[in-house]
Structures are given as C-alpha cells and as structure tokens.
Amino acid sequence: MSLKRNVSLKDGLRYQGKGPMLTYILHRIGGLGIVIFVAMHILASLGGGTIGVFLNTIYEYWIFQIFIFFCALFHVINGLRIVILDLWPKLIEHQREAIWLEWLVFIPIYGTAVLVIVRAAQGG
Amino acid sequence: MTTKHRIVSLKARGFDFETTMWLFTRLSALAMYLCAFIGLVGALILGARTQMNLADLIRWTFMPTVTHVASSNVPDTGPWATLFWKINGAMFIFFAASHGLHGLLSVIEDYSAIPGMRRTLRIIVMILTPLMIAAGIYVLWTA
Numbered sequence: 001m002s003l004k005r006n007v008s009l010k011d012g013l014r015y016q017g018k019g020p021m022l023t024y025i026l027h028r029i030g031g032l033g034i035v036i037f038v039a040m041h042i043l044a045s046l047g048g049g050t051i052g053v054f055l056n057t058i059y060e061y062w063i064f065q066i067f068i069f070f071c072a073l074f075h076v077i078n079g080l081r082i083v084i085l086d087l088w089p090k091l092i093e094h095q096r097e098a099i100w101l102e103w104l105v106f107i108p109i110y111g112t113a114v115l116v117i118v119r120a121a122q123g124g
Numbered sequence: 125m126t127t128k129h130r131i132v133s134l135k136a137r138g139f140d141f142e143t144t145m146w147l148f149t150r151l152s153a154l155a156m157y158l159c160a161f162i163g164l165v166g167a168l169i170l171g172a173r174t175q176m177n178l179a180d181l182i183r184w185t186f187m188p189t190v191t192h193v194a195s196s197n198v199p200d201t202g203p204w205a206t207l208f209w210k211i212n213g214a215m216f217i218f219f220a221a222s223h224g225l226h227g228l229l230s231v232i233e234d235y236s237a238i239p240g241m242r243r244t245l246r247i248i249v250m251i252l253t254p255l256m257i258a259a260g261i262y263v264l265w266t267a
Contacts, residue, residue, distance in 0.1 A: 028231060031227045031228075032228065032231060034224060035227065038220065038221075038224065043259065045267070046262070046263050069182075072186075079153050080157065082153075083150045083154060116179075
C-alpha cells in the first residue's frame with residue numbers, strides 16, 4: 001500500500017472548493033488549535049511553576065483569546081453540522097444551505113465574544 | 125442537480141478501525157455537546173445572582189472545575205466541587221482527548237508523505253492519548 005501525493009502546495013491552494021472547502025480547512029485549523037491549546041493548558045496546570053505562569057499569561061492575552069475562541073466556536077458549530085449530515089446522510093443535499101446557516105449562527109456569537117474580549121482588554 | 129445515493133452495506137465495507145473511529149468521532153462529539161450543555165446550564169445557575177462574566181461562563185461550560193472560576197465573584201465555590209461535576213469533567217476530558225488526538229492523527233496521516241515518519245508519529249499519538257487522558261483527569265481530580 002503505497003500512498004502517492006503528487007499534488008503540490010500551489011495546486012492545493014488553487015483548488016476552488018468554495019464554501020465547503022473553507023469550512024473543511026477551518027475545521028482542521030480549529031481542531032489543531034484546540035488540541036495544542038488544551039494539551040498545553042493541561043500540562044501547564046499539571047507542571048505549574050514558571051512555565052505554567054508563562055503559558056497562562058499567553059492564554060489571558062486578548063489576541064490569543066480571539067484566536068482560540070474562533071478555533072473552538074467554529075469547530076463546535078461546524079462539528080454539529082458534520083455530525084448531523086453524517087448521521088442522517090440524506091440531508092447532505094442541503095449541505096450548502098447548512099453552511100450558510102452555520103455562518104448565520106457563528107457570526108453573531110463570535111462577534112459578541114470578540115466585542116467583549118476587546119472591551120475587557122481596553123478597560124483593563 | 126440531484127444526488128443519487130449509493131449505500132454500501134456495513135458487511136461489504138467492513139467495520140475496521142477507521143470506520144470505528146469515524147463513528148467514534150461523531151458520537152464523542154455528541155457526548156461533548158451534552159457535557160458542554162450540562163456545564164452551560166450549571167454555569168448559568170452558578171453565576172445567576174453574581175453577574176458572572178462571559179469568560180467565566182465559557183470556562184465553566186468547557187471544564188466545570190472550581191479553579192476555573194476561582195477569580196470570579198462567586199461567593200462560595202465549595203458547593204460546586206462535587207462528584208457530579210468531577211465526573212462530568214472527567215467524561216469531557218476522556219472524549220475531548222480521544223477525539224482530539226484522533227483528529228491530530230488523521231491530520232498527520234493526510235500530510236506526512238513518508239511512511240516511516242507516519243508510522244512513528246502514529247505510535248507517538250497512540251502513547252500520548254492515554255497519557256493525556258490520565259494527566260487531564262489527575263489535574264481535574266486534585267484541583
């Protein structure tokens with residue numbers, strides 16, 4: 001079983017998957033972001049000490065919070081769409097509508113959270 | 125544009141490790157939605173009278189431990205350090221770690237083209253999964 005991947009990065013970036021492809025990429029990035037964040041967070045509270053304090057200052061930094069909340073919220077909302085469409089395969093015909101609905105849910109929640117994070121960062 | 129459904133029976137496809145993990149990923153996601161929903165309801169009850177802020181609400185939703193809301197203005201977090209929340213958190217850690225590290229594995233298998241590297245990283249992920257679950261539950265239980 002040999003796997004050949006003769007697709008270059010340039011060809012990969014040129015692929016125009018549009019909306020579904022974008023959610024696929026963001027789901028992966030979001031998932032990796034959560035894995036790295038949660039693993040570091042657990043290890044920081046396990047180890048403690050100066051490294052733990054250093055990691056906690058990163059987590060409390062507002063730009064990092066905007067990033068990690070994007071990862072988590074997008075992964076959660078997109079994941080719910082994937083679960084519903086995969087467990088009820090007939091619904092896959094409505095995938096594009098489901099993705100529009102997903103953004104409709106994501107944008108107001110994320111926008112509110114970003115507003116809160118930025119205001120907290122400014123207010124100190 | 126209509127799609128024609130082609131259904132492959134489970135026997136023809138075979139129920140191997142990948143299929144099991146495909147199903148596990150979906151089901152563990154559902155389990156995590158349940159854990160997070162319980163956490164969200166708990167956080168709303170916990171902070172209802174004290175104007176708990178959004179960050180503490182989210183912290184309790186994703187991991188219901190009292191250390192997560194230690195700096196908030198909840199007067200007494202003692203009643204919230206119960207076995208119920210520990211079990212809820214432990215379940216969350218179990219599903220999150222296995223779901224997340226399997227996701228990491230599928231990303232690795234998609235992008236690493238060298239078979240030897242893929243095998244090594246697969247073994248590392250397999251060792252890491254129980255270790256991270258154990259570390260997470262230890263931190264939760266002793267917090």
